[in-house]
Amino acid sequence: GCADVMSSTKAQVNSAVYNENPVGRNIMFGVRELGMSAIANGMALYGGLTPYVSTFMVFGDYLKPALRMSALTNLRVLYVLTHDSLYVGKDGPTHQPIEQMAMFRAQPNTYTFRPADLIETAACYSVALNVNKPSVFALTRQDLEPLESSYEKAKMGAYIIKDVEKKPDVILIGTGSEVYTALEVAKQLEESGLGVRVVSMPCMELFDAQADSYKEKIVDRTIPTYSLELSSDMSFYKYIGVGEVIGTTTFGKSGTPTDVINELKLDVKSIATRIKKQLKIKDKKD
Structure with missing residues (x-):
């Protein structure tokens, strides 16, 4: 009910x-x-x-x-x-x-x-x-388009939804609607020459219960890793060796969803810029 x-x-x-x-x-x-x-x-x-x-x-x-x-x-x-x-x-x-x-x-x-x-x-x-x-x-309020997701892999708690042929330069972890954000951020990082892996993590408890070999295959703590979730940043630190937990430590604001996200610098462009700055990556046009 x-x-x-x-x-x-x-x-x-x-x-x-x-x-x-x-x-x-x-x-x-x-x-x-x-x-x-x-x-x-x-x-x-x-x-x-x-x-x-x-x-x-x-x-x-x-x-x-x-x-x-x-x-x-x-x-x-x-x-x-x-x-x-x-x-x-x-x-x-x-x-x-x-x-x-x-x-x-x-x-x-x-x-x-x-x-x-x-x-x-x-x-x-x-x-x-x-x-x-x-x-x-x-579950989200907003409508979400289907992804190239995996029914079986989702049951593992986390899986690679986008990868590169070589060892990635950056790993992005997203949950829920922020998987879409991670995929868009990945495009901007790739324009700067970075190889990006995107991980969808629908359930931390399931992922944490997997064998170490599987967890290390999905999230390599030696690679700069950034988690994206539009809520408290407390949950993700255990997955980040090098990188940053991107979330919020403040309450939200009134406004359209787009205005709120932009105000808190959690939009695609702001996140991509933040990551590139940390990695000291300049845009090709620079």
Whole structure:
């Protein structure tokens, strides 16, 4: 069910609304994220089904105690949290999640998924349905075009979505909508003569559980590496040997998504310029 924002989160199964028809499988919980999630825990404990709950990512603060109980008691509850970044735009800082991704990732026995497109979302959903633990799905507000993503590789938690023939000069790690940003930044870096690998990381917990040989193949800490995510920068330092975690340490701003991103210097051009400056790379025209 959903906490009064079903028309926005689009989280609805093909069934009637329980509040109107007792055979319906969608529950309109009202504005009560904690109560909604606690009820889902009870349904999971009873057995026989996999409940999901949905609201905006920033309101994950309200449901956190119930999510923690899901993890403590090994309950398969799906938390579908949309409007997951600064791209919320005009709703402003009250609705722009910053610290929430780091909070969810810090919780034990929980998968936090931030898929980049439909294929990655399907892969993450498949994983979530086959584990006895809660899963958080961080999904965008904005529409995203399909990528050359991989259903099977996404289940590894992270994989190379774009590579170069030789050893790369730079590695860019993106999650969710920032995979698109990383691909665009890669184009600008390549215009300056750099070989760029782009890694999509839909789930840190899955990636961290892989063999060291696989992790080192995807993210080589001896190569300058830059992570891109429009939220708190706390989660990525463990992957960066040389390079930088690019995110935000401040609350967002009111404005169109484009204006907010530009103001915070998290647009493609600003990020590419920042990386080139660190690597002391001059544009060819210079």
